[in-house]
Amino acid sequence: MAALAISSCGRRALLVDDNVINRMVVRKLMEEQGIALEEAENGKKAVELVKEGRVFDLILMDREMLVMDGPQATKQLRSLGVTTPIVALSADAMQSDKDSFLQAGADDFVEKPLSIDKFALVLTKYGLQDGQAADQ
């Protein structure tokens, strides 16, 4: 399942999360920043989107998902040559879970739920705050 919100600012993000309420909140955060958002309900759908040729400036990837989890999806995306920043999202993850996610190819790890301030820090870090798309 994928939903695309049209934006005039050129920044595009992909949210990979199986929780419909989490997606609603992040969608609103993205809307506030004028970032076009696509959504995938699991890692497999995210990989399919990329294989279809979709390009993103930022990927937010949940850790625990059915069908294909975050670390597996991240590994597959990296093996496909995707260099987009991937920010891992998880609540109450153990250090070993964080480490394995980063080893799979994630660039960063942020605790859920995503607050307005945490979200702003992520956007600033990956160059999406000022409307400039991050280099791929």
Add this chain to the structure above:
Amino acid sequence: MELANLQRRYLDFTSPLFHEGILDNQFTQLQQLQDESNPEFVLEVVTLFFDDSEKLLNELTRTLDQQVVDFKKVDAHVHQFKGSSASIGAQRVKNVCMAFRNYCEEMDQEGCLTCLQQLKQEYFLVKNKLETLFKLEQQIVAAGGSIPMMW
């Protein structure tokens, strides 16, 4: 005076919800995201949370009632519930979910059933409180006022 009384009642009702840990800062985050372009954002998210939660509670009740319990399935449902409750700031619901997942991992049916009861209690408590909060907000808006914010 009526508006001022309503606003005072709202603050007196809302403040303990945070002190008692029923709601946490994530709920305030949702309120901060609400604006003129989407004046019902919090209500929409919370309504979806209610619908989703009640389906999950029914599923959990059914799954834990089986002779042979599928603990992976139970854990998957509790994981969803934990994520949703954290996203709307229902802190005590989230905390019960965390304990619940530990019992799932240990495949402890009795522990899971106890957690399910606690989960139902905490969920219906936060649901009741949020429904009252929204009614108070509607009364304030109907009286021509704005919702006082906790931040």
